[in-house]
Amino acid sequence: MTATATLVKRSYYADSVALLALARDLRSHPGVIEAAALMATPANRALLAQSDLLTPEAETAGPNDLVIAIMAEDPARASLARARAEELLGARERRQEQAGRRAPRTLASARRQLPGADLALISVPGAWAAAEARKALRLGLHVMLFSDNVPVEDEVALKRLAARRGLLLMGPDCGTAYLGGAPLGFANAVPRGRVGVVAASGTGLQQVATLLAARGEGISEAIGVGGRDMGAEVGGLMTLRALDALEADAATEIVVVIGKPPAPAVREAVEAKLGALGKPAVVALLGRDVKARHDGRIITVTNLEDACLATIAALAGAAWSPRAFSLPPAEVRRRVEAARRGLRPGPSAILGLYAGGTLAHEAALILEPLLGPVLTNLSPAAAGPGSTGGRHRVLDLGAGEYTVGRAHPMLDPTARVQAIAGAAAEGEVAVLLLDVVLGHGAAADPAGDIAPALEAARGRELAVIASVIGTEADPQGLARQTERLERAGAWVLPSNAQAARAAACVARGEAVMEQLLAEMRP
Amino acid sequence: MTTRAAETRLVHVQRLAAGAARRLEAAPRALGRVHSVFERAVNILCHDGCLLTLHGPGSLAAPFAAAVDRLPPSGVLAPGMAVERMGERLVLDGRAIDWRGAEVVETALAAAGDGSALAAALLAASLPAGAAALRSPAALDAQRRLAGGLRRGDARGFADGALRLIGLGEGLTPAGDDCLVGALAVVHRFRRGLLAAHPGVPREIAAAAREGTTVVAREFLLHALEGRFSEAVIALASAGTEAAARDALADLLAMGATSGADTAVGMRLGLEALGA
Numbered sequence: 135m136t137a138t139a140t141l142v143k144r145s146y147y148a149d150s151v152a153l154l155a156l157a158r159d160l161r162s163h164p165g166v167i168e169a170a171a172l173m174a175t176p177a178n179r180a181l182l183a184q185s186d187l188l189t190p191e192a193e194t195a196g197p198n199d200l201v202i203a204i205m206a207e208d209p210a211r212a213s214l215a216r217a218r219a220e221e222l223l224g225a226r227e228r229r230q231e232q233a234g235r236r237a238p239r240t241l242a243s244a245r246r247q248l249p250g251a252d253l254a255l256i257s258v259p260g261a262w263a264a265a266e267a268r269k270a271l272r273l274g275l276h277v278m279l280f281s282d283n284v285p286v287e288d289e290v291a292l293k294r295l296a297a298r299r300g301l302l303l304m305g306p307d308c309g310t311a312y313l314g315g316a317p318l319g320f321a322n323a324v325p326r327g328r329v330g331v332v333a334a335s336g337t338g339l340q341q342v343a344t345l346l347a348a349r350g351e352g353i354s355e356a357i358g359v360g361g362r363d364m365g366a367e368v369g370g371l372m373t374l375r376a377l378d379a380l381e382a383d384a385a386t387e388i389v390v391v392i393g394k395p396p397a398p399a400v401r402e403a404v405e406a407k408l409g410a411l412g413k414p415a416v417v418a419l420l421g422r423d424v425k426a427r428h429d430g431r432i433i434t435v436t437n438l439e440d441a442c443l444a445t446i447a448a449l450a451g452a453a454w455s456p457r458a459f460s461l462p463p464a465e466v467r468r469r470v471e472a473a474r475r476g477l478r479p480g481p482s483a484i485l486g487l488y489a490g491g492t493l494a495h496e497a498a499l500i501l502e503p504l505l506g507p508v509l510t511n512l513s514p515a516a517a518g519p520g521s522t523g524g525r526h527r528v529l530d531l532g533a534g535e536y537t538v539g540r541a542h543p544m545l546d547p548t549a550r551v552q553a554i555a556g557a558a559a560e561g562e563v564a565v566l567l568l569d570v571v572l573g574h575g576a577a578a579d580p581a582g583d584i585a586p587a588l589e590a591a592r593g594r595e596l597a598v599i600a601s602v603i604g605t606e607a608d609p610q611g612l613a614r615q616t617e618r619l620e621r622a623g624a625w626v627l628p629s630n631a632q633a634a635r636a637a638a639c640v641a642r643g644e645a646v647m648e649q650l651l652a653e654m655r656p
Numbered sequence: 657m658t659t660r661a662a663e664t665r666l667v668h669v670q671r672l673a674a675g676a677a678r679r680l681e682a683a684p685r686a687l688g689r690v691h692s693v694f695e696r697a698v699n700i701l702c703h704d705g706c707l708l709t710l711h712g713p714g715s716l717a718a719p720f721a722a723a724v725d726r727l728p729p730s731g732v733l734a735p736g737m738a739v740e741r742m743g744e745r746l747v748l749d750g751r752a753i754d755w756r757g758a759e760v761v762e763t764a765l766a767a768a769g770d771g772s773a774l775a776a777a778l779l780a781a782s783l784p785a786g787a788a789a790l791r792s793p794a795a796l797d798a799q800r801r802l803a804g805g806l807r808r809g810d811a812r813g814f815a816d817g818a819l820r821l822i823g824l825g826e827g828l829t830p831a832g833d834d835c836l837v838g839a840l841a842v843v844h845r846f847r848r849g850l851l852a853a854h855p856g857v858p859r860e861i862a863a864a865a866r867e868g869t870t871v872v873a874r875e876f877l878l879h880a881l882e883g884r885f886s887e888a889v890i891a892l893a894s895a896g897t898e899a900a901a902r903d904a905l906a907d908l909l910a911m912g913a914t915s916g917a918d919t920a921v922g923m924r925l926g927l928e929a930l931g932a
Contacts, residue, residue: 177820
């Protein structure tokens, strides 16, 4: 009985000569009937299917993935040939590595290899992260501390050390930054520009940066400070230092501050610093009690899209007022009515399934005034008293309880796919609300990863509303990802804030929509 | 850093595709990232989603290429490394690639009426086998449709064949894509009106290329749809004499494992369809 074996190497590029040699080698292996080493384009997957070489694993591969497919006389020989393929590819990689420099094993040796480096990105388990960050600071390096689970007392000590040495300590749990034009961590491909950002939120920064990019504006510098920086214990140590840095930066013409509401003492210090900044500022510290206002050169906004729009307007010297949707009201009504017609009778609850924590927080803040209590798994400070119950739920799937034993949902769709299937089956949910985050570091095809589950949910008469946080220059391509979601039946809006409002309209209908349109009428 | 060490990190671009030169002039500082690294070429995925290929001295192997005096040693560069543009230099991994003084090479293929030298050389040549996938039933069917469309002046028929070739076969640039690039060279040289009169057809082929093949092959196809090709293809398609065409064909066949041969197959297919 013949057997097939497959090896898929994601985003793997070998030249044609190497691929042909590999396939030839495998065909000469004992018991191998056929072997192919092909880029997994749709046409090549069809070819493999015609030759009975297309396995379920190969079906998941895309045009930039290498598929090695082997048919052998029996499973044991197929498995041996697969091992041989792995050995050949491994040998090729080792040759390449040996031809270049050896990977450094310590920060000091990395510094010797790259003497001009001025920043260390640290991503090690939390227990060791502080020690590595301290070493980097003592080497005179700015630090982006990607690691989480760093004790707050270590964070304070590290930030004090950084401040004494005139360095930045970004983090812990700092997912995104742009320094000197280099995107760091989970970051979108956005242009350089005039907007300097201080962000206590990675996905918040991504949303603002991509919306700015869509309007032709870019980032001068974006400094991540870590989610706890503006809390009472850390006291805004790095936020204040980052504001100093942006004030001194000639390319920065306006400053945007993104995060959650600070501790009262930190709020005073940040407001004082912003007031003396000498540059206009837009403040998006998203919380339940925050009200939009314009105070001299400081504009306070209540959501991330407004942060972008207020920034663009301030740069142009133009007036700005919030808006509910970028589509005309008549078109919004048409889309909402169409979505409502597809719902099953009865359920009207919204389930938000988020990869971005700040995006989930923002969605909950927008939904609660429109729909009443929203249950979240976000921190109590972020949610508020009404958030302990309610039919509507917004879940941050990047929270610890969903990432045990698996990667963050920006990389691994498993938790979200399971939750979508669960929602479709349980009968309470009418509207699924989602974010899809693109950029360097994110999954290769995040929309494609969840699309089959969404199609199944649509089959169960659920409305799917989404936003895509990305740009056309991102590796995944904004248009391509949007189109994939739309093909799966999703209504894709240009921002998370608009998506949350659309979800409320679809769940509750005309009354909510008219309320929104009236509230935001200029 | 000593002067000697600095020099080893400075690479000069000798020749640069005109389109790439224009894009570099307008590029932001954060140009992009290293996409893929091979022994003889490095691909950079730029901020605008397009590729820039760096390879060693000689003719430009792609209409989006820069020929440098020497590539960094294999293994030094790795996918994902950031590439910055600083003035007229690219900076990656502490290395500067300077394009000041580079010869800017036009890679657009001019239209012409007389293809006799090309036809004489290409139709008489015994082409190497090329990629096996181009002889598969699916590929042969696609080639028949492509040639039939070209023969009849039927842009839709041409597109039908083209869409079936995209992403088909062996190689980092799948053989079907190479073949289609060759056929497009013939179309741009001798039947430009076929696509110009039906702008929806190149748009449809471009959309299929964006979805259905590798990043590198996509780039070749998108340029080919706009009439831009490697210097080897341009030299062959524009050869004024049979001897010049034979020399250019030899250069083309030397490209890649089978890419050059697969491109030549596409050019011959196009010429035969046009009754050359």
